[in-house]
Amino acid sequence: MSTFSAIGEEREIDRDEYTPGVEPQPTWCPGCGDFSVLKALKQALPEVGRTPEETLLCTGIGCSGKLNSYLDTYGFHTIHGRSLPVARAAKLANPDLEVIAAGGDGDGYGIGGNHFIHTARENHDMTYIVFNNEIFGLTKGQTSPTSPKGHKSKTQPHGSAKEPVKPLSMSLNAGASYVARTAAVNPNQAKEIITEAIEHDGFAHVDFLTQCPTWNKDARQYVPYIDVNDSDDYEFDKTDRVEAQEMMRETEESLYEGEVLTGRFYVDEDRPSYGEEKRAIGEMPEEPLAERYWDDEYEWERSHDMFLDKHA
Amino acid sequence: MTDDELIWRISGGSGDGIASTSQNFAKALMRSGLNVFTHRHYPSRIRGGHTYTEVRASAGPVESRGDGYNFLLALGDSFARNPQEEAVYGNEEIKPLSENLDELREGGVIIYDEGLLDASEIPNFEERAEENDWHVYPLDLRGLARDMGREVMRNTAGVGATCAITGMELGHVEDLMRDAMPEKILEPNLEILETAYNQVQEEYDIDAPDVSVPTGEHDETQLLMSGSDAISYGAIDEGCRFISGYPMTPWTEVFTIMTKNLPKLGGISEQVEDEIAAAALAVGASHAGVKAMSGSSGGGFALMSEPLGLAEMTETPVVLVEAMRAGPSTGMPTKPEQSDLEHVLYTSQGDSQRVVLAPGTVEEAYEQSRLAFRLAYEYQIPTILLYDQKLGGELKNVPKSHFDRDPNPDLGKTLSEDALADEPHSGDGKFHRFQHDVEDGVSPRSIPGQKGGRFLATGNEHDPTGHIAESPDNRVAQIDRRTEKLEAIRADLDGEDTGSYAGPEDAEYGILTFGSQQGTVEEAVGRLNDAGISVKSYGVSDMLPFPTEQVEAFVESVDEVLVVEMTASGQFRGLVQKNLGRYGEKLSSLLKYNGNPFEPAEVVDGFEAAIIEGDGDASGHQTTFVPAAGD
Secondary structure (H helix, E strand, O other): OOOOOOOOOOOOOOHHHHOOOOOOOOOOOOOOOHHHHHHHHHHHHHHHOOOHHHEEEEEOOOOHHHHHHHOOOEEEEOOOOOHHHHHHHHHHHOOOOEEEEEEEHHHHHHHOHHHHHHHHHHOOOEEEEEEEOOOEOOOOOEOOOOOOOOOOEOOEOOOOOOOOOOHHHHHHHHOOOEEEEEEOOOHHHHHHHHHHHHHOOOEEEEEEEOOOOOOOOOOOOOOOEEEOOOOOOOOOOOOOHHHHHHHHHHHHHHHOOOOEEEEEEEEOOOOOOHHHHHHHOOOOOOOOHHHHOOOOOOOOOOHHHHOOHHHO | OOOOEEEEEEEEEEOOOHHHHHHHHHHHHHHOOOEEEEEEEOOOOOOEEEEEEEEEEEOOOOOOOOOOEEEEEEOOOOOOOOOOOOOOOOOOOOHHHHOOOOOEEEEEEEEEEOOOOOHHHOOOHHHHHHHOOOEEEEEOHHHHHHHHOOHHHHHHHHHHHHHHHHOOOOHHHHHHHHHHOOHHHHHHHHHHHHHHHHHHHHHHOOOOOOOOOOOOOOOOOEEEEEHHHHHHHHHHHOOOOEEEEOOOOOOHHHHHHHHHHHHHHOOEEEEOOOHHHHHHHHHHHHHOOOOEEEEEOHHHHHHOHHHHHHHHHHOOOEEEEEEEOEOOOOOEOOOOOOOOHHHHHHOOOOOOOOEEEOOOOHHHHHHHHHHHHHHHHHHOOEEEEEEEHHHHHOEEEEEHHHHOOOOOOOOOOEOOHHHHHOOOEOOOOOEOOOOOOOHHHOOOEOOOOOOOOOOEEEOOOEOOOOOEOOOHHHHHHHHHHHHHHHHHHHHHHHOOOOOEEEOOOOOOEEEEEEHHHHHHHHHHHHHHHHOOOOEEEEEEOEEEOOOHHHHHHHHHOOOEEEEEEOOOOOHHHHHHHHHHOOOOOOEEEEEOOOOOOOOHHHHHHHHHHHHHOOOOOOOOOOOEEEOOOOO
16 A cells, blocks of 8 residues: 555545535535535536545635535645645645635635735746635625625725725736636536636636625625636737736626636746746756655655765 | 953944855954854844954853954945935945944054045044054055955955954964865965965064953863854754744844755745745644744834734644844844844734743853754643844854754654544544543644544644533633643743852842843953942743742842843833732843944943942943832
């Protein structure tokens, strides 16, 4: 038996394998968009051939952070805003793992915004799903970084004076090599996009519009939606950074005018992932570092033999 | 003060090569058979500012900076910005000479670069020199260096002159220059060294040196090493192959040494966006099965509070190093202090479930860095190695054999897939990673990618599978189990002998200290006993879990105890009293927080004033006495 025999296992995977026995029914509110993310993942993971035990799902805090209570893989429910640094280190330690990070819009674009920018910049080979419901849900309805300007809540009683964050543009400018937006109300597209994101060799960012029927009743339910890759009204080349930027800006502005644009906005298949970059300059081993600790043959180096003579 | 030692101070501006020159000179003295110890003083500036390094050398053991010094090599500050007296920093040009006179001992030597420094700018310089019997050598080091190479090589000229005046042979210095310098600059440097040496010998006709270099002998190979080196090598030998960090003085030294060496070992170093990420990456890497570390200094460590708590709750092994400097806030970035003690003990919400070790010497820094990893991985608990700018940066000689030990890449209680199969699982196959009743409170772990090992790690309170759970029974069981680990670690540490004792066992008085002040206190204890005062010391390393039994026995065995630490509020004394729960009337404090570490004489004088004379006033020192409760 090898050390990590769940990795690279070739077999049929049933989507029910991802449903935990302890709490199979999520505690999200009826009508919550979060169910769609869970469903899309349960469909996508078997399709890309990744088993529960070769998958590490790192989440933040919020309703979205409960995701790994309901998706039965290796999980790390981290702290608010910090799923990405935990996730990307796990990927460096063992690049053979399928690493997925997920969290809400407050988690990823607010408190964890710095990590989002830098993880995108580094282009780690992982998937990042942001549950974007334009509200803080678990803490009961405060204005979030993606809430529209003028949004009223108990923490912004006179209406937010701030422009919302533009997550797609931010992601592109930071360096993500796959940027998409999908919506809970569009399960087929969601499944396809999550599948592509997992398969993409680089940092794949999916802004997932997840309506909150409890705390954001005023918000649109993200219908009707338009897939910009399929619509004749929108023509742009998703591999062209400048055209992608234009399309993203239009998408981000129109969301607040009631028009829900979704699809793949930017895809760069050529950019090497961070792991490839690190290996190319000799800063990362070819074999997963995590394997070495189980290799009985490995001769562990000692400072005594390697580094001390220059001190003599 | 001892006569058979050289304490050589080289002064100049930041950027003048003070550090590298002093390091080579210290190494030359070490190679000649002496024990050496360095002390550095520098401002938080890239260029200019008053900076110096002292090299103390003796045939006997040296574990501390000395009291003052006896040989000054004052180079010019080539980056001095403010020539006016009324400037904020005063006249910087003259500082390499003027700032160093107060601590120069009677009978000491001054070499100054008259090419850059004009002694007549210092009031009463000649009178002071005469009064103190200083031997003054104004030499045009800059001129000599310029004529034969480049101006910056005046350091070399100064070293040549030092050798001539102290009667030290050039051999070791030349060897080191050959090792360190590229061909292009080696030749002119060697030439400058020799010319300066010969010129001084001829001009001053030296037969009996004013201050001489002692002679000594080592019976085994010695290494010149800093606490930062030792911590890094300890980590490497314990199988650490992942580090993540963000630059901050003085922690950057460990980060840099690890980053330089890890690629040669197939390891990974990550410079990241901030210290929250730095510590979170170390947690993530460890979770995925790698021995990992991160670290910072006070301000950066504050950002690590969150991931530190996460590591406690998820029982993820990780080592964090914290290099203290003077606070609060940005404080004094390049000056040592020990005032982050309470910060590392208590930061992050909830009850602390961590280990904190504070090594006292370079040797201990290596051992306790290894110990930190062993405890972190065996007990699945974050372990913090607490040191400071002093221990991190000072250099001393350590026998090479100290490092001749087996590596230990062991991950602790981590299960193979075979072993996992025999462990409890839920009906749906989830592994019970956090079992309630386990030996020493340590529940064995699995690593992502292993078959049969999946579980949820979460910062929420959780049941045995990791699932979020808030039932009172589970809560109590989990907290009690995690706390039990600390009891087991205490018992483990009792066998490690991390404390350092000096002085006669049946002494009348005691001095307690922690971390980097240990060597200085031990030298002071030696001197006090020589002067007929019966005193012993205990340098404590285990901050958490605290060696209550040992400290209590020490306090119990003496009449009075002086607690010596570099804080303004007596944090270590507070920790002692918190753990002992009594003895407040027996413990007084000697504090120093002016940015400089204690000199042995300050501890000697402070002890005499506080304990023997009883009034606490040690005149002439910037130390503070805080009496015992009720006094």
